[in-house]
Amino acid sequence: MNKSEHLDSVIKTHQITKEEKLLNKFRERNKEVKDDLFEHYKGSIYNPFNSGSYAKNTAINTKFDFDLIAPFKRYAFGTKGTLKEMYEDVYDFLYEKYKDVAKVKKQKVSIGIEFYADSENDIVKIDVTPGRELNEKQYIEDSKLNLYVYSRYGKFDAGSERIQTNIQAQIDSIRNRATTEKDSIRKIIRLLKVWKKTKFDYPTKSYFLELITIKAFDNKTIAGNLWDKLKTVLEYIKDEVTKDSFTLKDKGNSSNDLADTLTESEKRTLSNDMKNILDRIEENDENIKTYFPENAKFKEDKKEENKYQVKGSGFFTIPPKNERFG
Amino acid sequence: MILTNIEIGLSIEIDDKLVGNLIYIGKKHYPNEFGGFLIGNYSDDFKKLNITDTILPNRYKSTPFLFERENIGVDEQFEKFYKENPQKFYVGEWHTHPNNLPIPSNMDIKAMNNITNSKEVAIQNPIFLIIGYNKIKTELGFYIIFKNKIYKYETVNK
Numbered sequence A: 001m002n003k004s005e006h007l008d009s010v011i012k013t014h015q016i017t018k019e020e021k022l023l024n025k026f027r028e029r030n031k032e033v034k035d036d037l038f039e040h041y042k043g044s045i046y047n048p049f050n051s052g053s054y055a056k057n058t059a060i061n062t063k064f065d066f067d068l069i070a071p072f073k074r075y076a077f078g079t080k081g082t083l084k085e086m087y088e089d090v091y092d093f094l095y096e097k098y099k100d101v102a103k104v105k106k107q108k109v110s111i112g113i114e115f116y117a118d119s120e121n122d123i124v125k126i127d128v129t130p131g132r133e134l135n136e137k138q139y140i141e142d143s144k145l146n147l148y149v150y151s152r153y154g155k156f157d158a159g160s161e162r163i164q165t166n167i168q169a170q171i172d173s174i175r176n177r178a179t180t181e182k183d184s185i186r187k188i189i190r191l192l193k194v195w196k197k198t199k200f201d202y203p204t205k206s207y208f209l210e211l212i213t214i215k216a217f218d219n220k221t222i223a224g225n226l227w228d229k230l231k232t233v234l235e236y237i238k239d240e241v242t243k244d245s246f247t248l249k250d251k252g253n254s255s256n257d258l259a260d261t262l263t264e265s266e267k268r269t270l271s272n273d274m275k276n277i278l279d280r281i282e283e284n285d286e287n288i289k290t291y292f293p294e295n296a297k298f299k300e301d302k303k304e305e306n307k308y309q310v311k312g313s314g315f316f317t318i319p320p321k322n323e324r325f326g
Numbered sequence B: 001m002i003l004t005n006i007e008i009g010l011s012i013e014i015d016d017k018l019v020g021n022l023i024y025i026g027k028k029h030y031p032n033e034f035g036g037f038l039i040g041n042y043s044d045d046f047k048k049l050n051i052t053d054t055i056l057p058n059r060y061k062s063t064p065f066l067f068e069r070e071n072i073g074v075d076e077q078f079e080k081f082y083k084e085n086p087q088k089f090y091v092g093e094w095h096t097h098p099n100n101l102p103i104p105s106n107m108d109i110k111a112m113n114n115i116t117n118s119k120e121v122a123i124q125n126p127i128f129l130i131i132g133y134n135k136i137k138t139e140l141g142f143y144i145i146f147k148n149k150i151y152k153y154e155t156v157n158k
């Protein structure tokens, strides 16, 4: 046995334990929201399920994206109920339910519930995406849902009701691919999400980054060490996104092109950002830390290193008298 | 030998000769328990404890299941170590478990807490070494109470 290797693995497993602790908090909250939705919309809703990064095995350890899909029945909000009414109703319900313990806010197609930091300063965030089956009972067959677009989202206008997607198929596609391509795709996706997290409110969706990474692996020979692989994917994104012919088909609905979720100028920004990352890292390896920072949380833990200490100022001790050991 | 506890990230270095000596002294009292005080100092970064010497008690009671030591008549020896360069001081205690494993008994845990929390003890985290032995083998257990929890050190190399 190699001792150092063993120690390394011990350290890593300790980190996983920490990660798992946080993950468990998410799981608990997630279940709570899921149960509340199912209870409140009894008879009008199918089983809510998770479609987020966690289910896609691409979660970054600082923040798990928990996306919860709430699949409503066709007439859940009346025979004339609109997607907007569905969205607003779910928002109102979640707001009332969680306003004292969380920030509840409207997002592009989902409603974000960001629970206030707990005693360990961990923040749990669950995004609830309400969707409605296309026709009565059709969801059971095709898993397709219509979503409501609340804010402006690429070339779809706010208030539009056009996005239609098979979220279950999205999850399956990434899961299968990630397991067959060993860990490479997963690692690159993780890295890209770490990078995205360094940006404030970046318009590119995580799902966009996931799909384009897969597409890069489809179209390029991606080999070498992790940096070589990441570099190839960054180059691919830089070169491809701004092309007129660029498409990014949603695995859940091939008529849905993720390329349309970004405006032309947002695509240029993405391409420029990729170029910048590549150039700056080319200039100086150290810059990789800026774009792909380590998990500050774990770093803090490392900083807060334990030491042997004294109670007062000196070390001199006469041991306490009459101690008994057994 | 060097021992470490990965969870708290602290280690201990103890001279092999000293370990051999403690085992030798402990076994001389068979079938009774025996023990003493541990002397040493810390590394510059306060992450490693060096255990260098022992002071044996002047007065003690011992049976196969009990070891009670007093602190009478040892002051001078502690002062002598404290004047050395580098300075050495009381860092903990050791005792034996004849025919038994080096696992702290309830009485040991009580003593460890008493000593750790004693106002007379200058250091926050004294070390407790238990030497368990039988005819066939000898095992060492190094323990520390850190933030109210007991941790055991593991050997990393010899």
Ligand SMILES: [Zn+2]
Pocket (backbone or CB within 6 Å): A325, A326, B095, B096, B097, B103, B104, B105, B108, B130
């Ligand atoms: Zn004992």
